[in-house]
Amino acid sequence: MEARIEKVKQQLQSQGYKLTPQREATVRVLLENEEDHLSAEDVFMLVKEKSPEIGLATVYRTLELLSEMHVVEKMNFGDGVARYDLRADSNKHHHHHLICVQCGSMSEIMEDWLLPLEERLEKEYGFTVLDHRLDFQGICAKCKNAGKSPEPGSES
Numbered sequence: 001m002e003a004r005i006e007k008v009k010q011q012l013q014s015q016g017y018k019l020t021p022q023r024e025a026t027v028r029v030l031l032e033n034e035e036d037h038l039s040a041e042d043v044f045m046l047v048k049e050k051s052p053e054i055g056l057a058t059v060y061r062t063l064e065l066l067s068e069m070h071v072v073e074k075m076n077f078g079d080g081v082a083r084y085d086l087r088a089d090s091n092k093h094h095h096h097h098l099i100c101v102q103c104g105s106m107s108e109i110m111e112d113w114l115l116p117l118e119e120r121l122e123k124e125y126g127f128t129v130l131d132h133r134l135d136f137q138g139i140c141a142k143c144k145n146a147g148k149s150p151e152p153g154s155e156s
């Protein structure tokens, strides 16, 4: 945790920004809830528990700054709410998401499964991939086991 805070601090410093206590509180909440893809309001509620003096506007500005720095990625998973996804390493490509359309659960594939495709793009198109987004919508194992999955072809 401390090592990762330190890393964010360095990322900000290299761009001329300071890790103020407000920014640090926001980063801590993101790190503590890494798997959760929190919305700005979620982040604000959690930050407020520990630092009641911080306002929503400050949290918004911090999240914007962090996404400019590529510390977090602003994501939209189709429910119209912007969510913030922490990047394990700003130099690495973005991870993939498995989104269940029934229960809304989301899991992550942290490995980069697109490497063979990226090599092909480089070779065949001379195109160097810097990043990508890959989110899969489907039915998770839990929902499938519960037998709640829709009949093929029947749209609800």
Ligand SMILES: [Zn+2]
Pocket: 037, 085, 086, 095, 097, 108
């Ligand atoms: Zn994610």
Ligand SMILES: [Zn+2]
Pocket: 093, 094, 112, 114, 115, 118, 129, 131, 132
């Ligand atoms: Zn990649």
Ligand SMILES: [Zn+2]
Pocket: 100, 101, 102, 103, 104, 105, 139, 140, 141, 142, 143, 144
């Ligand atoms: Zn599910």
